[in-house]
Every structure is written in structure tokens, then in C-alpha cells.
Amino acid sequence: MSTYESWPTRFEAELVRLGVPEPRARRLTEDTAAQAAEQAADPAGLFGPAHLYARHLVTELSAPVDPEPPRFATAGPVLLHLSAVGKRYRRRTVLRDVDLTVRGGQVAAIVGANGCGKSTLLRICAGLTRPDSGTVRRTRRVGYVPQDGGTAGWLTADEHFTLFGAAAGVVSRRARSTGAHLAARLAWRPDPGQRVQQLSGGTRQKLNLVLGELHGPDLLLLDEPYQGFDQGSYLDFWRQVHAWRDAGRAVVVVTHLLHDLNNVDHVLDLGER
Numbered sequence: 001m002s003t004y005e006s007w008p009t010r011f012e013a014e015l016v017r018l019g020v021p022e023p024r025a026r027r028l029t030e031d032t033a034a035q036a037a038e039q040a041a042d043p044a045g046l047f048g049p050a051h052l053y054a055r056h057l058v059t060e061l062s063a064p065v066d067p068e069p070p071r072f073a074t075a076g077p078v079l080l081h082l083s084a085v086g087k088r089y090r091r092r093t094v095l096r097d098v099d100l101t102v103r104g105g106q107v108a109a110i111v112g113a114n115g116c117g118k119s120t121l122l123r124i125c126a127g128l129t130r131p132d133s134g135t136v137r138r139t140r141r142v143g144y145v146p147q148d149g150g151t152a153g154w155l156t157a158d159e160h161f162t163l164f165g166a167a168a169g170v171v172s173r174r175a176r177s178t179g180a181h182l183a184a185r186l187a188w189r190p191d192p193g194q195r196v197q198q199l200s201g202g203t204r205q206k207l208n209l210v211l212g213e214l215h216g217p218d219l220l221l222l223d224e225p226y227q228g229f230d231q232g233s234y235l236d237f238w239r240q241v242h243a244w245r246d247a248g249r250a251v252v253v254v255t256h257l258l259h260d261l262n263n264v265d266h267v268l269d270l271g272e273r
């Protein structure tokens, strides 16, 4: 598609590409143009890049409202493929011959004993650690949520949204509104004056999750992402994972909670150490 096509044309085409029926995509495009006109704003300035806004909208539209959310009838394209991956730290072999394939519309869990290499494997999936053997293929748009860290204590949540949004080419206003919207999905309303160092551990983890998703990635890699969550937040988290899945994205989650496995399509057990 030409980069010179207008914002509404690119927006509508991306909606159709994501599986929205054409008449509905056209109506959504018209509604979006009307919203921009109401605010006398350029859609790119108000909503950010057309393809990212289309993704957020599709996720929002497929957010579960029923106890049994709809699932993609067929799995989508392969978004992550690992073949015979191995990793050593000095003489110690941490991973040997690991295979994993995850498609759009699927959730996979990585489980295993402490120290068996789950986080190492997730970093390899994200492209942050290089394997010693095997091959890794992944989609270009990846969101990675580490077990801890990833945020700056002296900045506010909004400043994080601006910073991470800028890295993905999203204007500040749009990044902040998307961040607030995603935070609300986790029952969190960021306080504009509060620095991250003043947040509880569970709320900091919510910020990590929002930042991982802010740029609308196709593949989300989550390393025990609910540490410090209370029961309600934990349920909100899984609802959100299912919304991502039903929007055709792929999710890989490292977990040690066995009951999580009811929520996933594949389990990769790395076993004992």
C-alpha cells in the first residue's frame, strides 16, 4: 500500500486486513473521521498512526463481554517459531532443543521449575538474548513485559506513556489516552502527579503491562506479569489476555501457576533444572 494514501484509507484497509467486515470497517472509518472533525483535529494527530489505531479498536471491539468470549475460529499466521533452540551460560546448558510455534489468536504458557530457563527463553523470543543454537523467527511487532524493572521511578505513568509512545511513532496525546484506556482495563486510573516510585508493586506491574501493549504489538511476551496483583486484577489480566487473543494477537506467558494453564492453548514445559 502506498505511504501517500490518506489516513482514513489506511485505517479502513487495516481494519479489513484484521478481519473486520468491509461495511463495518467503512462505518468505523466514517465515525472516526466525524470524531476528528468534531474536535477540529487531524486524525493522525488525534489518534496516532492509522494501523496502530485500527489494532487498538479491533482489540476494544473484541473485548469479552460474555463469560465465554468468542475465539478466532481458525488460528492466524505463525507469529513466533522456535526450532531446536539451545542456550548455555559458560559450561552450563540451560536450554536444549526447544521448539515452539505460536500463531495469531493463540496463547502459550511456558512453565517449569525455578531456574530451568523460562525467562531466558522469553528473552530469546523477544530477541534480547541470542541463542547458541537453533533458529528463531518472529513477527516484527513484539511487546515484551519483563518480570520486573522496565520503568523509571522518577517519572509519572503519563510520562512513561509519552516516552514509550514516541519510540513507536505515536504522538504524546494519543499515547496518553491509549495508556489511560489500557490502564482502565486493569482497573487502574493513573494519578497524573504520582511518580512510579510511589506506586505499589502490583500497580507498577500494571504499568509494565500497559507499556508492553502501548504500540499495538502482534506478539506479547509476558514474564510472570501479575506479580503483586490482587484477585480482581489477576482476573482483569486474564480477561485482557483473552481480548488480545480474540483480536488475533499471540501471547506467550511465563507462569508458575498451574490454574493459569486452563486459560491457554499451548503449554511448553521446560521441566526440571
Ligand SMILES: Nc1ncnc2c1ncn2[C@@H]1O[C@H](COP(=O)(O)OP(=O)(O)OP(=O)(O)O)[C@@H](O)[C@H]1O
Pocket: 089, 094, 112, 113, 114, 115, 116, 117, 118, 119, 120, 121
Ligand atoms: N546472564 C546470565 N548469566 C549467567 N547465568 C544466567 C544468566 N541469566 C540466567 N542465568 C542462569 O540461567 C538459569 C536459568 O535462568 P532463568 O532466569 O531463565 O530461569 P527461570 O526458569 O526463569 O527461573 P525462575 O522461575 O526462578 O524465574 C539460572 O540458573 C540462572 O542463574
